[in-house]
Amino acid sequence: MLSVQTDTGISIFEGLQIEELWHASKMMGFPSALWRLPHTNEIKLLISIQDGTRKCMPELEKMSPGFVISTFYWENDQEVLFLEGDIILTFSEDNRITRIENQLGEEHPEVKRLVQIALTESSGQNQQQVPASPLLPLSDHLDAKSRFERTVELAVAAIRQNQFKKVVLSRTKDLRYTDAFQPAQAFQRLVKAYPHAFVSLVNLPEENELWLGASPELLVEQMSGGTFKTMSLAGTQGARDASGALIPKYDIRWGEKEIEEQALVSRYIIECFKKIRLREYLETGPKTVLAGNLYHLRTVFEVDTVALNFPELASVMLRLLHPTSAICGVPKAPSLQFINDVEGYNRSYYSGFLGPAQVGGDTHLFVNLRTVRFKDGIATFFAGAGITEDSVPEQEWFETELKCDTLLKVIGSSL
Numbered sequence: 191m192l193s194v195q196t197d198t199g200i201s202i203f204e205g206l207q208i209e210e211l212w213h214a215s216k217m218m219g220f221p222s223a224l225w226r227l228p229h230t231n232e233i234k235l236l237i238s239i240q241d242g243t244r245k246c247m248p249e250l251e252k253m254s255p256g257f258v259i260s261t262f263y264w265e266n267d268q269e270v271l272f273l274e275g276d277i278i279l280t281f282s283e284d285n286r287i288t289r290i291e292n293q294l295g296e297e298h299p300e301v302k303r304l305v306q307i308a309l310t311e312s313s314g315q316n317q318q319q320v321p322a323s324p325l326l327p328l329s330d331h332l333d334a335k336s337r338f339e340r341t342v343e344l345a346v347a348a349i350r351q352n353q354f355k356k357v358v359l360s361r362t363k364d365l366r367y368t369d370a371f372q373p374a375q376a377f378q379r380l381v382k383a384y385p386h387a388f389v390s391l392v393n394l395p396e397e398n399e400l401w402l403g404a405s406p407e408l409l410v411e412q413m414s415g416g417t418f419k420t421m422s423l424a425g426t427q428g429a430r431d432a433s434g435a436l437i438p439k440y441d442i443r444w445g446e447k448e449i450e451e452q453a454l455v456s457r458y459i460i461e462c463f464k465k466i467r468l469r470e471y472l473e474t475g476p477k478t479v480l481a482g483n484l485y486h487l488r489t490v491f492e493v494d495t496v497a498l499n500f501p502e503l504a505s506v507m508l509r510l511l512h513p514t515s516a517i518c519g520v521p522k523a524p525s526l527q528f529i530n531d532v533e534g535y536n537r538s539y540y541s542g543f544l545g546p547a548q549v550g551g552d553t554h555l556f557v558n559l560r561t562v563r564f565k566d567g568i569a570t571f572f573a574g575a576g577i578t579e580d581s582v583p584e585q586e587w588f589e590t591e592l593k594c595d596t597l598l599k600v601i602g603s604s605l
């Protein structure tokens with residue numbers, strides 16, 4: 191167990207909890223990020239005190255510790271948003287601080303004020319009760335359904351005319367939330383519900399937005415020991431039967447459509463490796479994996495960047511991979527153009543990428559899926575589905591409903 195003592199004795203952060211610090215940081219207008227990596231039980235809270243959100247080129251191996259977030263539309267020569275890791279706190283599962291990385295020192299006036307506000311929170315002065323409220327979709331459900339199904343029909347027609355092979359179409363679902371909604375508590379609930387996911391909550395004060403998500407899809411990972419990883423994740427089935435019981439993994443059978451859809455993503459990743467003449471990678475899968483209330487097909491690709499003397503592989507692959515055919519389409523250019531033409535809304539950070547860079551020497555960027563944006567009293571859920579020649583519009587709609595449910599089922603009652 192790591193000590194939380196500083197050179198001068200017990201840290202001023204001692205005894206504070208995630209919710210109190212999150213709320214204090216939000217009140218002070220500091221960009222911040224909370225996350226929990228898949229299959230781990232540590233939660234990290236990063237607070238960016240000095241510069242607000244900056245922009246930088248994602249040269250991952252050269253960056254200082256921080257948190258990266260990018261929109262779906264990202265040209266390779268563009269900068270992405272970066273939250274500098276002025277303070278990075280590690281919490282155990284039971285909400286105790288186990289590690290403090292503070293670049294500014296405990297005497298820094300902003301750090302002291304942050305802690306002061308968090309202490310006020312902890313004494314219960316600002317605690318609010320979360321009332322149960324009915325969930326009322328803001329947009330007309332039937333209208334949204336027929337609009338989405340129409341875009342799927344258009345995509346199937348375009349695929350039959352050989353404009354492209356696959357396109358991922360998405361849509362949004364808006365709900366109201368009240369001031370009593372506690373995002374850090376919702377984050378904690380997702381952490382408990384989805385041990386396999388990358389659970390994150392990001393506060394972007396300049397945009398007046400919060401993004402909460404539980405992503406199943408790794409885009410690039412670079413560990414300090416040299417291992418690089420990426421994955422192809424596609425093909426979707428509900429994981430529960432009519433009575434709500436989890437269907438065992440070994441009972442799951444995949445159709446031709448899903449197998450082909452996922453194989454297209456794997457092939458796309460291999461094409462990216464080929465572009466840089468990288469032949470030494472380990473490919474594992476496809477395997478059936480659980481992601482919340484869904485099953486997907488997943489293949490993992492691993493590279494030993496030390497053996498290949500290729501320390502910048504993650505940055506190179508990020509540029510080549512994004513947007514992958516798991517969230518855009520095949521071939522990339524015409525499917526991206528199609529999304530632009532027919533989707534009819536701005537994806538913003540949905541299906542972009544996000545995650546810690548160089549925190550403890552490791553970088554983990556995930557595709558921003560199973561995500562919700564909180565802004566001006568409206569919670570916007572985002573979900574998409576891969577469309578191929580064999581797609582049935584109504585089934586694709588239900589797939590997006592199931593994907594929205596990943597978050598709604600866990601946090602819906604507290605909105």
Ligand SMILES: C=C(O[C@@H]1C=C(C(=O)O)C=C[C@H]1O)C(=O)O
Nearest residue numbers: 424425426516559573574575576
């Ligand atoms: C587009 C989403 O998910 C992606 C699309 C999938 C599919 O089409 O089957 C499966 C997993 C993800 O790669 C989403 O969750 O919004």
